[in-house]
Amino acid sequence: xxxxxxxxxLARLAQRVVELKLExxxxxxxxxxxxxDPDADELAVKRLKKRKLQLKxxxxxxxxxxxxDEPA
Numbered sequence: 738x739x740x741x742x743x744x745x746x747l748a749r750l751a752q753r754v755v756e757l758k759l760e761x762x763x764x765x766x767x768x769x770x771x772x773x774d775p776d777a778d779e780l781a782v783k784r785l786k787k788r789k790l791q792l793k794x795x796x797x798x799x800x801x802x803x804x805x806d807e808p809a
Contacts, residue, residue: 747803754799757792764789 768785771777 750799750803754796754803757796757799761789761792761796764792 764785768782768789771782771785
């Protein structure tokens, strides 16, 4: 992912990171609730965990693109 230079694009990207972090947090809470339920579907829990990991990777990439490149 390349470094965006447009201030509007940077703001949109930062807002998207916030949205993804909220979704990540919500997934974490849902996973905890499901794990406390003895009748919970294990496949559903695994799918939520996989989605949570995908979100984490996406957030890391976006946050990395928000950091300005330093000249060597």
